[in-house]
Amino acid sequence: MKRLLLSLLLIPITLFGQDTFTIKGKISSQYANPLALISVKLEASGKSTQTNDNGVFEFKNVKAGTYVVSISGVGFKSTKSTINVDDNLDLTFILQESSQAIQDVNIIGKSKAMQLSEQAININALDVSKVVDLSLGAEEVLRASTGVVVRQSGGLGSEPNINLNGLTGEAVRIYYDGIPMEVYGNALQLNTVPVDALQRIDVYKGVMPIDVGTDALGGGINLIPVEPTESQLRASYSVGSFNTHRLTLNGNKNWNNKTSLSISSFYNYSDNDYTMRNIRNNVERFDENGDFLNIEREYIDARRFHDQHASSFVEAALSLKNRGWADRLVLSFSHSYRFDEIQQGKFIDGIAVGEAESKVNGLTQRVDYRKKFMDDKLSLRYFGILSNAFSKVNDSTKFVYNWTGAPFKRYNDTGSEIFSSPTARGAHDLGTSHRLIVNYQMSPNTAVKFSDFFSYTRIKGEDPFGIRLSIDGQQLDPNTIPSKISRNIVGVELEQLFFEKKLTAIGFYKNYKYAGESIDLRTSSATILPIRKINDTQNGYGAALKYSILPSLFVRGSVEKAVRIPTEPEIFGDFLVILPNYELKPETSDNINAGISFSDHLGEEAYLSIKIDGFLRNQKNLIRIERVGIENARYINQAEVDGKGVEFSSRLTILKSLDISANLTYQSNKIAKVGKAADNASIGRQVPNIPNFYYNLGVDYKIEDIFRSQNSLRLFWTYFYTDRFSINEVGNLDTASPEYIVPVQHLHNAGATYSLVNRGLSFSFNVQNALNAEIFDNFRIPRPGFNCAFKINYTLSKK
């Protein structure tokens, strides 16, 4: 009776104290990526909303009671949960990926990747969630994209070469979480980052937004690392052909909604000992007395024997959130490591490299600060990084190896395998980069953005075997004199929406400034230290437009004058065979991009997405290497290149679980002007070593609830076609020397993934080059034949 009375007394207090509640929630994918624009409905209350960029939603003033929360988003399985509201709630939902079309959805949810892909600026945001279970590197995801060619010079970890809309080399910048990857001191590389470590890869074609880009000429690639938001532990291990092992471990611990600690790490190892077919091999011949006769050439199937790669990355981050002075502050510390044996030079020769190797250790500290003011109208973000990289290149043996892996009996008196003279160069690269972004939403339809990016690099080292300069009678190792270069890129951008937000217009301006200094290697017998200094300022500008004709159909276009600042080796040389050129000017490119995009549901069980984009480029002052005599080379400004191309991308989802995709690229990059009248015949020719036509087709089929409820089996097959092209500049492919033509290539990859969602486990098996076709990498270096990998993923989440 006393308890009843007490209860009766308390009821009015409770009701008067709080008769409505707030329901907050966060929605993530099964890979812990926050999902934006997911539709959330509180049935029977008439309330519905969408998640924000961080996957967070909120319902206020919810009366006590029992409700059904209905959640749906494109690409994810819809879910319903019953909740009892008798207090403020903080909920967590994890959506499972699905290719099933969404039914009965009032608001279509879109992943961050889909949102980005629909910006006025052409961004191809590649969501890696579909392939995260597979044993792949970031480069494999890019290969399946339109307009991107990724080539390497060997196996896992070898030097990657990106071709984006016809631009290649330094014209395409690679970023890791918005920071130019080279700031990490070469320890991180595009093809060493496993897909597990990423949530997204953003491919920028044409315009680089001021808050992302630096001095990329016609685009860039930004690897977005995983940002776990829940307390979670994820681990994966894969083992594959050529003794390849990949390990990832990512974890996050939330103490409360203000503090969390996370760790992100991966480790790669491979022997890369795949067999190359019909390779030239030099053999020593001796007479019966053992005296050397000759070197002869034979052709063999050779197994690579000195291409071991190991790399690791570990980053620990402390996140402070929802503070009065910061919406988010992340302090992180990372260590990266890379070791590579070197197997060959630029081309496959009759002689292999058997001992040269390189390694680098990098230490970085990062800070990322975000704060919004004035009711979120003004946002500020600053991030900075300080990195120290310690590298060592060792090429100092007198042994000579052929492709059997055995050393010659005779020695190489040169004392080096790749470089023209022995080197054991050790270097300390000190780098720091800072970016400040201020975004002000002046009105619902007008926003202005400011960005300033500053970077500074100092390289100092020593080489006990390297060249020496005679300075005032003393022999000086030029490596000991620091080379320095700094860049500052400032940009402003205005975005205006018109016609009920159907039309988005963006205009921007960028200013590029750089300065550098290095020792002048051309100087001989100087009496004072010959330091050369360079500096320059350039301007870039552009605009982008997007018009939504229908909710499912939009057109967009952009124009830009882009600038690329020469790199340090291009200006100052490499202290070995590349001579300096202090008069080198920045490259510029006038870029025009235009496209149309359609995506919509076709009935209840089908979804279709089609994108067609085109580009025009005029690249001026192209920096390219010029041979100086037989021995040396230097970078010069010379050709002007006109590029044009069209890309087609489509995805069709039918029968709930069948996904068919096709991506096609046709491009033409022709030499438009040359520096010398004698080179006029080159005008109109294709820039060599770039494929013009390539496409891929993919089929992906997912069987739900197989063997047990919630378990799924996913099967996929992808076919890549690359048309023939020449590694030489030629007028006509039909009459060109066949030995320098890369023939038509057909590549088939396939695989399967079995997921036990309730247990957080998945197993995958994927096969690359399933038909064991002859496939080539950069400059006709053979890629592996049939190879496969098995991978296990485990996710432990605290719900």
Add this chain to the structure above:
Amino acid sequence: MNAINKKSKWTKLNLVAVALVVTCTVACDKDNDTDNGTTEIKTSGFVINGLTSSETATVKYVAELPADGGTINIADGQDFVRFWATSVYDHALYIQSPDGTAGFSKMVVNADGRIVEEGIIPTINNTSAQLMIKDSETGVFQDRAVQGKISVFNPKTMQVTRTIDLTEGPVPGNIVHRYQSFYFRGNDIFAVIRGLTGEDFNTIVVHQGDINTGKYIGWTERIGDGSSPIDYYEPFGQQSIDDQGNLYIVDAGNIGGTGLPARVSKIAAGSNSIDADYKFEPAKILNAQNVFLPCIYKFATIGNGKAVCVVNSETPQEAIAIVQAAGGIQNLTREQINEIFYILATAASAQWCILDLNAQTVTPIGGIPKVGIFVNGTTFTHNGNIYLPAVTTQETAYYRLNVSSGTAVKAFNITGATLNGMYNIANNN
């Protein structure tokens, strides 16, 4: 029944085997036919070698020279990664491996006019660049992996026959070195050294050996001013011996701005040493005021004690203006010196000249435009005439020299690529 089936299977297998044998035999016969078909090579005509704007090579064969004023377009030539000829002998061109790999290749022109590889000599060091042919049975090269040793080979078989050991020869600073060029005189070989990565010394050091015995004979040197490195550019083929058997070693002086003039040095017939009293400096003779780049290039003997070469003759007005603005040479900064050098290296300030090697006189050749000092192309002879390359902003052409009158007339234009070299495959070197 089983026996019948077995026999039937055996018969089928036999038929398949016979068919395979026949097919293989036919295929092999066809291969032999093809091989026989490619043994016929062109013994006359010209090979023109050009560089594309991407620094790869385009190479074309023409059977005849065009009429005066005509044009050879090499844009549709064969493509190679590179094509740097160092010697022409018995209708074959000897080049660094055209695919960019380490070694040398012997290239001939087949009956279809295509340039094909007839033999190879792989090397260990991929910068090995110098190969020279002495006669039909003897050629030499250095694998730069092997210090101080020169390999002798048979150009017909492309097989190495012996080694010349010159490791006794002195090297300034005792640094690792390479042989930059080879000169033949009788059975002797003279080899000029540079540092392995192209370092120049303050002297030009020449090692001498015996080709037959492979023994070291001695060394000689051309001494400079004691401090300026002397730049050295190898001549094409064997165009450095005159009718009397005098051997001329030609350097470029110092191209870094110290003013050390280029010199023609002489090893007189019968002597093994550079004649200390013979100091023929054509650029200084042509213009004593030529301070910055008193350089010569493309030296080739033409008989009667004469030679042709490109001589830098004047200082462009742009460079003079920089000197005047600085208030004299002594006030020039390093940047200004570099700028002047850049102007000198690219301006059309050099002239093709006839050198009288005995009288040590320099006579500019009339009728041919001025060129840049580092002009591309190679000289060649045809029907007793000497053809000189002229690459200017206006044209790329060959001019035919009349030695007696000292004038040249335009023979033909080259279009389609940057001229790198032109070779008459009927001639030896």
